[in-house]
Amino acid sequence: MRPLKVAVLGCGSVGSQVVRLLTEQAGDLAARVGAPVELAGVAVRRLDAPREVDVPQALLTTDALALARRDDVDVVVEVIGGIEPARSLILAALESGASVVTANKALLAEDGATLFEAAEKAGRDLYYEAAVAGAIPILRPLRESLAGDRVTKVMGIVNGTTNYILDKMDTHGSGFDEALAEAQELGYAEADPTADVEGFDAAAKAAILASLAFHSRVTANDVHREGISDVTAADVASAKAMGSVVKLLAIAELRAVPGGDEAVSARVHPVMIPRSHPLASVREAFNAVFVESEAAGELMFYGRGAGGAPTASAVLGDLVTVARNRIQDTTGAGESAYADRQVLPMGETITRYHVSLDVADKAGVLAAVATAFAEHDVSIQTVRQEGRDADAQLVVVSHQATDAQLAATVEVLRGMDIVRDVTSVMRVEGEL
Amino acid sequence: MRPLKVAVLGCGSVGSQVVRLLTEQAGDLAARVGAPVELAGVAVRRLDAPREVDVPQALLTTDALALARRDDVDVVVEVIGGIEPARSLILAALESGASVVTANKALLAEDGATLFEAAEKAGRDLYYEAAVAGAIPILRPLRESLAGDRVTKVMGIVNGTTNYILDKMDTHGSGFDEALAEAQELGYAEADPTADVEGFDAAAKAAILASLAFHSRVTANDVHREGISDVTAADVASAKAMGSVVKLLAIAELRAVPGGDEAVSARVHPVMIPRSHPLASVREAFNAVFVESEAAGELMFYGRGAGGAPTASAVLGDLVTVARNRIQDTTGAGESAYADRQVLPMGETITRYHVSLDVADKAGVLAAVATAFAEHDVSIQTVRQEGRDADAQLVVVSHQATDAQLAATVEVLRGMDIVRDVTSVMRVEGEL
Structure with missing residues (x-):
């Protein structure tokens, strides 16, 4: 079986761990992929920079684009991060017929669609487990x-x-x-x-x-x-x-x-x-x-969720899958956006608030605060009154309402004479 | 795209949830698989048994083997459990060219090799996420x-x-x-x-x-x-x-x-x-x-880790992967046993013990107990002495040793005059 060739773009804390694992686990990787996995090259910014891992000089290059485009490279690992040049490099790699593994959350979140379409068009894989929560398979x-x-x-x-x-x-x-x-x-x-x-x-x-x-x-x-x-x-x-x-x-x-x-x-x-x-x-x-x-x-x-070795673990997991797919001449599932759902503005999102207020300690305070909630159609789950006199505190936890209703309620509270200070406003998840 | 046909063997708490999800999520499943997923038949023990889910009478059969062998079936889901007839049914399904999804931990743990070899030979998938920890992807x-x-x-x-x-x-x-x-x-x-x-x-x-x-x-x-x-x-x-x-x-x-x-x-x-x-x-x-x-x-x-719906979730996840593979005419990774490691007998396993003893409250007890550990080359991490007189207790946590050394130490302790009772022996994981 001919070896699968891997190019690594970037040799910082993640890249150097990817290179280390590729080398140290070579035997296991070969057994798991079904063919030897070979490091074809590592793109770095400076050839003489100090690195966490020893890379043979012959494998280092400052020309990331040429490496991404090399036609003997089967898989390109992009661990440079940021939008550019990462995007151009990934697109070049896919166009040249390589599959891509990336840890680049910023790029995927900003312009994932462009990358997924390029992968689809090229008939190659684009995997990115390491982009979210590092080593955690999610x-x-x-x-x-x-x-x-x-x-x-x-x-x-x-x-x-x-x-x-x-x-x-x-x-x-x-x-x-x-x-x-x-x-x-x-x-x-x-x-x-x-x-x-x-x-x-x-x-x-x-x-x-x-x-x-x-x-x-x-x-x-x-x-x-x-x-x-x-x-x-x-x-x-x-x-x-x-x-x-x-x-x-x-x-x-x-x-x-x-x-x-x-x-x-x-x-x-x-x-x-x-x-x-x-x-x-x-x-x-x-x-x-x-x-x-x-x-x-x-x-x-x-x-x-972070760190060189944990992130590299996720990259290598993707690498094994993508390499296996190359051998079988197939690809994993690509982008799945068929449901095409709208994204709600925050104001329309249903949530709950916890609000702490420093209040004047006099009769009618609770009623006034409760009225402010009621006027915005927000119902109250619990109110706790603490302290007295200058230290009087009111802690309100609301039932579910839209964020806009809740935010408007807090605005009104801030303007009330009997409210000396809104000391804490926090959204709530789970049963308090 | 021609529909993918799924046969479900067993319609108990898991099987009925698999059937429910196949029906209720049909639209999403089709979008995620890339082709409609169709229920081809459900094998049951009795046609007239009460069930958690409505299955069209025409799809029910008591002949599980015939269903598993039907040549229009692409994927067979085995949720009967136990060794037989589950094993024969899975082997028949693979031989007939179907891929298999199973939740059968007992069978996999007893005779997985036979199943994996049959899948390999047939060039089909055998997936079993539901066999361990139910819904948890592990x-x-x-x-x-x-x-x-x-x-x-x-x-x-x-x-x-x-x-x-x-x-x-x-x-x-x-x-x-x-x-x-x-x-x-x-x-x-x-x-x-x-x-x-x-x-x-x-x-x-x-x-x-x-x-x-x-x-x-x-x-x-x-x-x-x-x-x-x-x-x-x-x-x-x-x-x-x-x-x-x-x-x-x-x-x-x-x-x-x-x-x-x-x-x-x-x-x-x-x-x-x-x-x-x-x-x-x-x-x-x-x-x-x-x-x-x-x-x-x-x-x-x-x-x-259990329950009809959670287990069915894991089965359906496998089903989507296996169905996609069928469409692409490929398979996922099969059994990976290349490392072929030996299994250690328990006696040679390194572990740690926590031992509680009721002891006679007299001078020399601690020394005698410590000697028993030392004679088996087990070093002690902590000893705590509690109570006095008739209530005197000794709690010992050992350092790492083989289970055989630790068990032998406990045997000696049980025979000692000054040890009235060994009240608790428990292995320890993590730093106490």
Whole structure:
């Protein structure tokens, strides 16, 4: 059997682990693929840069495009990241007849359709398990294991940096800035943490999860996005008092809309979930994805969402499948967007709010607050009154309503004389 | 595109849900497979038996063999269970050119090799995700997602009945008999609970997990099996005192053996694990499988391990893959047993013990017990002495040793004058 040739584009923390595994596991890979798997070349920015792995000089090149186009290459692994040149390289590889494995969430979430169409046209595979939740097998289960079921909701802790920060805020009572500084010191957060803490990274993953779960095209732009930089120690303390914890969740959900249709809600924002929820116990920088499906019920997938070796594990898993397909001269299932569902604006998304208010301690406060909710057709699940005098607090948990109704209610509360301060507003998932 | 025809053998709780989903999700299945999926027939024991689902009379037959052999059938779903006639039916289906999806753990664990060889010879698929942990996608992740990685250990709560019983013993302090009776009342345990409580069901699943994880043939007979009927309220209380919980685990592990080789340890027995371990929080009848892999690190898969609809979800996921393969005239990866690793006898398996002893409260007791461990080359991690006089207790947690060394140590302890009773012996996983 002729060897399958693999080109790796990028040799950073993921690429170098891909190269290491390709070399160290060569025997096992050959047995599992059914043919030897050979490293054809590694595209790097600088030939003399220090690397985590030894690559024979003869395999290194700075000409990524030429490597992606080499006609003896069967599979191209793209682990450069970002939009360009990654997109051009993937398109060139597919056009030249290679299958592609990528970990590029940003590109898939922004312009997946272009890539999928190119793969379809070329009759080649485009696999991307590593793009969401690193080592955790979640895309393949959604694409294949649950292909005979009806997924109704996906909720994921898909960003380790923000989970680490929120976990520290929860366990140590620290504020956001302090927890971020600690995460940066330990290498869990980057010097410019925007992509993580503002939810851009999670939004890209939410788009990919929503697309797969609901067989529709959802891009990062369709995803409502709120980060965690506004989450305060008071929010976390409020959650604690409710037996809950604050997590940044990527949520993709199927929602009935008038006319009997179903639309997709795709969003990333901080959420208060009860500590009994399986996602609540996901600590530190771990990731987990919780799936609700009609027949399967509740499922959860847990593991390391980032890091060179875990991400490389996912890349290699795809590589084995794609290589097997090349040998059999076939391809796996391509893009599945037949359901073509609309994406709901955030305002029309059904959710629930937890609101904490500093209020004047006088008769009629509760009635006034309750009226504000009622006037927006939002019904209240529980109200708890705490403290007295200058410390009087009202904690309200609403029943389900549209996000627009809930947001409008909070706006009215903010303007009320008897409300001294709205100390915490947080969406709620699960039964508090 | 001509429709793909599916025969379902068995119409019990799983079969009827398979039929329901095939009917209700017909539109989605057609879109996901790429061709309509049609129910060709359902084999039942009695035509007039009451069923959870309406099947058109014309599709029912009591001649399962004729249905499995029908040459217009593309995929046969076997959900009868047990060894025979299931094996003959699956072999007949493969010989007749159908691909097979089965949920039959007992058959796969006893005689998987015969089935895999028949599938290979016929050039057809044999898929069986539903055989282990019901709805939880675990076999596909092991077969495919982790195919480029090196799995070193799999630990699973793969039997809901025993997890329910142990969970009740832990939360309510009840004894085994009481918890079993409650499980039977609620339908979590059968009238004859042997297959579950004695670990036969879990052992079959351990064999399947070990085979896939380590690319070797492991049968149910190779799996060391201990059930939970000897787990006492004292064991559970002992675990609690250590911040631990008792779970029945199916464990498949790679172990270095002299000569540089690696062997497989496959076993089912009660285990004490710390409450901080992800498996410890798996409650009620839920299942979960914990995987340790060299590059991916720790992964966990959680969900419903039994029940008609969850199991049917796994069957349908396989059905979609197998049907797609039929259309593309290809097959997925078949059996992978190239590594051909030996299975270690339990005595040679490295493990750790937790031992509680009622002892005479006199000078020299601790020294005598410590000597018993030392004489078997077992080193002690911690000893805790509790109570005084008639209530004196010694709790010992060992370091790693072979199971034979540990068992021999316990035998000696049982014979010692100063040991009034060995109240609890339990293997340990994770850092207590």
